[in-house]
Amino acid sequence: MASVVSREAYFETGLEVLSDLGYGGLKLAEVCNRLGVTTGSFYHYFAGWPVYTKELIAHWMERQTVQIIEAVRAEPDPRRRIDTLIQEGLSLPHGAEAAIRVWSSVDPEVYPIQAAVDQQRFDIMYESAFE
Numbered sequence: 001m002a003s004v005v006s007r008e009a010y011f012e013t014g015l016e017v018l019s020d021l022g023y024g025g026l027k028l029a030e031v032c033n034r035l036g037v038t039t040g041s042f043y044h045y046f047a048g049w050p051v052y053t054k055e056l057i058a059h060w061m062e063r064q065t066v067q068i069i070e071a072v073r074a075e076p077d078p079r080r081r082i083d084t085l086i087q088e089g090l091s092l093p094h095g096a097e098a099a100i101r102v103w104s105s106v107d108p109e110v111y112p113i114q115a116a117v118d119q120q121r122f123d124i125m126y127e128s129a130f131e
Contacts, residue, residue, distance in 0.1 A: 005035050007045050010052065011059040019095030023103040026053075057113050060100065064092060065117045069124045078131035085125055 013034050017026050028049055032039055046052040068088050075081045104114035 005037055005041065007055075009035060010042070010045060011056055014052070014056045015060060015093060015096045018099035018103075019093045022095075023099045023106075026099070026103075028052075054109065057100070057110055060096070061113055061117050064097075065120050069120060072124060072128075078128040081128040082125065085128065089121075 010031060013031050014026065017030050017034065021030065028039060028042060032042055035041075042052070046055070068085075072081050072084050072088070075084060100110070100114060104110040
């Protein structure tokens with residue numbers, strides 16, 4: 001267990017754990033085991049579990065919503081935007097998406113992020129359909 005991994009790897013693995021095991025399975029030991037690292041490696045990147053989970057949700061929002069919307073907005077044809085949004089929606093990690101919804105129902109810090117993601121996703125689809 002002497003691997004060196006990146007912060008990004010911790011986030012991607014966290015999303016995989018959510019997808020595979022749900023919110024209840026998101027544990028420090030599980031993330032580290034999947035990465036083949038010790039918890040010391042984790043603490044090299046994150047001050048603690050609450051910091052990691054907060055950054056994990058921010059990472060999810062950025063990667064699975066903000067970046068997609070920015071890329072889609074560059075397309076001038078609203079029909080193509082809608083087609084792209086549908087394809088992106090179908091390719092989302094649905095297990096992780098579901099787990100984050102469960103998480104947001106029990107964690108008041110996650111709920112506003114989940115609500116913001118939903119609103120941003122709705123808004124881009126609405127704007128595109130309206131055009």
